[in-house]
Amino acid sequence: SQELEQSPQSLIVQEGKNLTINCTSSKTLYGLYWYKQKYGEGLIFLMMLQKGGEEKSHEKITAKLDEKKQQSSLHITASQPSHAGIYLCGADMRTGNQFYFGTGTSLTVIP
């Protein structure tokens, strides 16, 4: 069952443009994580959000958590080709130590 849905599924943007990726959970979020994956490679941890309203930034990437909506958004400002890859949200499901991933968003940045 897919408990974490990401949108859009794929995104193609011109370099320099801003973009937003959303992650929506069907269950209560206890911790929401964002990862990036270059094609064919391992996962890179970006950031973790735990509290409603929390917002974190890393370089040009900002993530927010809306606990009431069970949703998180990842915003990239002034995108660069180095931002290209697959972005995955992940969440703790406290019922039993499980950690699940969202459906993923593939980002292409055109120079």
Next chain:
Amino acid sequence: DAMVIQNPRYQVTQFGKPVTLSCSQTLNHNVMYWYQQKSSQAPKLLFHYYDKDFNNEADTPDNFQSRRPNTSFCFLDIRSPGLGDAAMYLCATPRTGPAGGYTFGSGTRLTVV
């Protein structure tokens, strides 16, 4: 910070021939996870260990088994690999420290011929 090491990086196996993938972590964390990631898909949780307690996801095929002989090591055994089992297999453990999150290994890419 925990390091998760997966070996080998690439594995080629024959259809139906048992194969074992290995994972080790340096922080002796009590939780370890195995994920399967097929091309263009998100990683899918296969199972996880809490200490020696094995927790299988409901939709993980019986073809996949796991062993955890000690805290540091965890193995994924595929008893009879099929063509559909070709994928990247990722191992993970929770991170320590205030940043939180999970540390993933670089993965083993399995090819079935």
